[in-house]
Amino acid sequence: MVTETELSPGQHKKLSRIVYEESGVVLNEKKYSLLVARIAKRMRITKITSVNDYINLISSDPGEFSEFIDATTTNHTFFFRENKHCEYLIKILDKKNTLKIWSAASSSGEEAFSIAIQLLANSFSFSIFASDVSDSMLNLGRRAVYPKARVKDVPLSMLHAYFQKGKDKKKGYVKVKPAVQQLVTFAKFNLLSDTPADTFDIIFCRNVMIYFDTPTRQRVVDNLCQALKPGGYFFVGLAESLNGLDHSLTTILPSGYQKK
Ligand SMILES: C[S@@+](CC[C@H](N)C(=O)[O-])C[C@H]1O[C@@H](n2cnc3c(N)ncnc32)[C@H](O)[C@@H]1O
Numbered sequence: 001m002v003t004e005t006e007l008s009p010g011q012h013k014k015l016s017r018i019v020y021e022e023s024g025v026v027l028n029e030k031k032y033s034l035l036v037a038r039i040a041k042r043m044r045i046t047k048i049t050s051v052n053d054y055i056n057l058i059s060s061d062p063g064e065f066s067e068f069i070d071a072t073t074t075n076h077t078f079f080f081r082e083n084k085h086c087e088y089l090i091k092i093l094d095k096k097n098t099l100k101i102w103s104a105a106s107s108s109g110e111e112a113f114s115i116a117i118q119l120l121a122n123s124f125s126f127s128i129f130a131s132d133v134s135d136s137m138l139n140l141g142r143r144a145v146y147p148k149a150r151v152k153d154v155p156l157s158m159l160h161a162y163f164q165k166g167k168d169k170k171k172g173y174v175k176v177k178p179a180v181q182q183l184v185t186f187a188k189f190n191l192l193s194d195t196p197a198d199t200f201d202i203i204f205c206r207n208v209m210i211y212f213d214t215p216t217r218q219r220v221v222d223n224l225c226q227a228l229k230p231g232g233y234f235f236v237g238l239a240e241s242l243n244g245l246d247h248s249l250t251t252i253l254p255s256g257y258q259k260k
Contacts, residue, residue, distance in 0.1 A: 005040040007032070011051050015039065018058070019072045022065075023133050024192045024216040027072060038071040070134045074211065077107040079114045079146070080153035082206060085235045085256055086115055089202065090122050099126040102200045104191065104224060105208035106130035109141025110150060112184045113176050115204070117154070117162045120180065129198070131189030141186045144176035191220045196227035203228055206255075207237035218245050225249065228259045 007015065015035060016027040027035045039054065046064060048054045058065045093099065099119070103112040112130035119126050132138055145166070151159060151174055162180050166173035189196075191208070203224050209217045225247060228234055234249055234257040236242065241255060249257035 005036055007036060007051060022069050023073055025073055025211040026213050042068055042071050066135055070136050073134060075107045075137050077110045078150045079110045082238050086118050088253055090118060095124055099201045101126055101128045101202045103128060103130040104203055104205040106132050106141060108137045111204060113180060116180050116183045117158050121158060128184045130184050130186045133190045138186045138188060144181050145173050148172055148174060199227050199229050200232060201229055202233045204235045206235060209236060210240050221245050221247055230259055232259050
């Protein structure tokens with residue numbers, strides 16, 4: 001039974017180390033129940049009844065390894081979340097330039113599409129690179145179909161302009177219109193191990209470093225700052241900050257920074 005899944009201290013250590021090394025997410029003793037719930041779900045799906053057999057499976061099957069990492073990261077997001085950052089950018093950005101924007105832990109795409117919609121509505125020219133470690137989240141972003149609850153904070157005028165309403169079986173869903181979708185490119189990028197191949201005017205890396213320890217945050221910030229153009233903007237989640245990290249960015253608003 002799923003509810004009876006337990007991890008020995010050795011199994012907990014082994015599994016949390018795998019997650020930490022792959023994604024940077026810290027699943028320490030305080031996160032024991034979360035890890036148990038997520039592994040129990042994967043064991044149910046793969047019809048495996050012993051934790052050791054499951055550990056062997058993720059060691060030999062890259063597909064299940066990826067599913068396991070997906071299951072242990074938190075993907076929660078919604079449209080227009082922490083929208084103050086985008087409102088600020090709309091006020092200060094120059095419309096003459098074509099902006100390159102990176103949503104660096106995009107989950108299922110709501111952050112990238114929220115930015116795209118607002119920049120389009122304000123006649124900016126831009127492209128957005130949306131990346132995540134999770135293949136399943138990236139696929140949801142590429143599909144661009146969302147339950148209505150996710151768009152509850154989208155102003156009605158924008159909802160009508162940039163989304164199609166689902167019909168019949170899809171009644172409870174909306175789909176981002178192709179004109180918005182074509183401005184956002186989804187690709188896999190691990191903040192810990194991949195090196196950015198491009199530079200950006202604006203980078204959003206929100207609500208992911210909260211799951212990392214300080215050395216991992218430092219690595220991620222170093223990595224992303226390299227990809228930020230001089231004068232570019234960098235945003236973390238409102239519950240996060242770069243306090244305690246080495247960086248040369250200037251604070252411009254809560255959780256918002258600029259590279260000089
Ligand atoms: C809570 S979501 C944040 C979504 C969006 N940025 C927001 O603020 O609403 C965190 C995302 O970070 C991703 N993530 C975790 N570790 C990662 C890593 N090492 N590299 C890239 N993405 C990672 C997870 O897969 C998840 O989709």
